[in-house]
Amino acid sequence: MPAEVEDAEILSKFQEEKTRNEAFNMLLKKYQQKIYWHVRRMVIDHDDADDLVQDVFIKVWKNLAGFRKDAQLYTWMYRIATNECITFLNKKKQKNNISLDDVAYELADTLADSSYFNGDAAQRKLQEALLTLPEKQKLVFNMKYYDDMKYEEISQVLGTSVGALKASFHLAVKKIEAHLLSKD
Amino acid sequence: MKSDMENKDWMNDYMSLKQVSNADPFTVPAGYFDDLADRIISRKNLDELKKNTPSEDFTVPENYFEELTANIQSRIAIENAVNNEDIGFTVPDGYFDNLEQQIKSRILVEEALGAPVEHFTVPEGYFEQLNKSILNKTVKADKNGLIIKLFASTAFKYATAACFALVIGGGILLNELTDSPVVNDHKSSFLHKQLSSVPIDDIKSYLQLNVDAGDTQQTVVTENAPVDENNLKNALQNYLDSVQ
Numbered sequence: 001m002p003a004e005v006e007d008a009e010i011l012s013k014f015q016e017e018k019t020r021n022e023a024f025n026m027l028l029k030k031y032q033q034k035i036y037w038h039v040r041r042m043v044i045d046h047d048d049a050d051d052l053v054q055d056v057f058i059k060v061w062k063n064l065a066g067f068r069k070d071a072q073l074y075t076w077m078y079r080i081a082t083n084e085c086i087t088f089l090n091k092k093k094q095k096n097n098i099s100l101d102d103v104a105y106e107l108a109d110t111l112a113d114s115s116y117f118n119g120d121a122a123q124r125k126l127q128e129a130l131l132t133l134p135e136k137q138k139l140v141f142n143m144k145y146y147d148d149m150k151y152e153e154i155s156q157v158l159g160t161s162v163g164a165l166k167a168s169f170h171l172a173v174k175k176i177e178a179h180l181l182s183k184d
Numbered sequence: 185m186k187s188d189m190e191n192k193d194w195m196n197d198y199m200s201l202k203q204v205s206n207a208d209p210f211t212v213p214a215g216y217f218d219d220l221a222d223r224i225i226s227r228k229n230l231d232e233l234k235k236n237t238p239s240e241d242f243t244v245p246e247n248y249f250e251e252l253t254a255n256i257q258s259r260i261a262i263e264n265a266v267n268n269e270d271i272g273f274t275v276p277d278g279y280f281d282n283l284e285q286q287i288k289s290r291i292l293v294e295e296a297l298g299a300p301v302e303h304f305t306v307p308e309g310y311f312e313q314l315n316k317s318i319l320n321k322t323v324k325a326d327k328n329g330l331i332i333k334l335f336a337s338t339a340f341k342y343a344t345a346a347c348f349a350l351v352i353g354g355g356i357l358l359n360e361l362t363d364s365p366v367v368n369d370h371k372s373s374f375l376h377k378q379l380s381s382v383p384i385d386d387i388k389s390y391l392q393l394n395v396d397a398g399d400t401q402q403t404v405v406t407e408n409a410p411v412d413e414n415n416l417k418n419a420l421q422n423y424l425d426s427v428q
Binding site: 021024025028029032033036037040041044046050053054057058061114116117118119120122123124125126127144145146169173176177180181 | 194198200201203204205206207208209210211212213216217220221223224225227228231
């Protein structure tokens with residue numbers, strides 16, 4: 001298995017006109033799945049996630065030249081992906097003239113009908129519990145639970161303080177635990 | 185992005201959640217990630233192409249749109265001026281006021297004088313069927329009509345011949361039985377027979393002295409009375425005696 005390309009190399013090659021496409025290819029191969037799963041957990045539907053992932057990387061291509069190295073590359077891309085997801089969900093809410101809670105119900109239906117879900121009953125129940133959470137709590141939980149990200153990294157993605165993130169995460173986990181313990 | 189033990193420890197406080205697998209429960213279509221990078225690059229290239237391609241392939245002269253409004257207004261003014269210009273011809277006062285009415289009236293007159301408008305209607309397809317209907321009635325009737333044979337049998341021929349024989353025989357018999365009346369009916373013939381014995385010169389002389397053209401005609405026309413031979417002879421004898 002080839003060694004993972006360092007972000008620094010990708011960024012360096014991207015600065016050169018001749019190696020820009022090569023750098024972008026390397027970036028795609030390194031992060032496409034991470035970005036996809038982050039988006040997929042938010043929008044549930046595969047086709048929606050596919051569209052959003054492409055949108056995310058188009059934005060990355062357009063803005064990578066101005067990327068400041070004071071942040072990590074993947075947190076910067078996570079931030080773009082998160083914003084795309086939130087924009088998408090808000091549009092969905094406005095288009096259907098429904099509240100975010102109703103969006104959650106719709107996503108639950110999507111989850112139930114999805115042919116691309118092979119989790120067990122406990123995992124399905126966990127996803128249903130996640131759909132009941134506010135978006136920010138859901139984002140925090142997903143990045144912590146599935147991606148094992150540190151609060152500092154999540155803070156870079158969401159632009160929220162570590163303390164606030166801890167509180168959000170604590171609330172999210174308690175709700176999820178209660179949902180998992182419930183009989184229905 | 186690597187997790188550390190500190191970040192994993194929080195799950196010890198939530199046993200229900202800890203029992204749930206943290207593997208991603210979602211799946212993707214087979215081979216999805218194999219070509220995801222290619223599809224994203226294709227989309228990126230397309231996006232760049234659109235970005236680098238001018239929105240319009242056509243160009244306009246410099247300051248075209250700045251001058252367009254003034255040009256249009258000038259053109260409208262010129263068009264109005266041209267349309268209002270006197271072109272030299274005139275029409276009677278009020279000509280155009282009642283032109284439409286005149287044309288309509290003319291059309292009505294033309295229609296009235298032209299081919300009469302048929303106000304009656306016939307069922308659709310009537311004339312198409314009419315010819316066929318007539319032919320059916322006539323041709324079929326002729327074919328199936330009553331044919332009378334005048335000489336249907338030999339008995340009729342014999343009867344006809346017998347009738348002719350009776351008529352001829354009857355005629356001969358009647359002629360024999362009515363001999364005198366026939367003489368009376370043909371007095372002129374008998375007169376000629378009597379006159380044939382008188383010399384022609386005597387007859388001419390008699391007629392020149394006693395008969396004019398009107399008498400001759402009268403005599404011929406009114407000669408219905410039976411001829412008396414004795415009187416005739418006497419009259420002739422008297423004439424001859426008076427001449428001698």
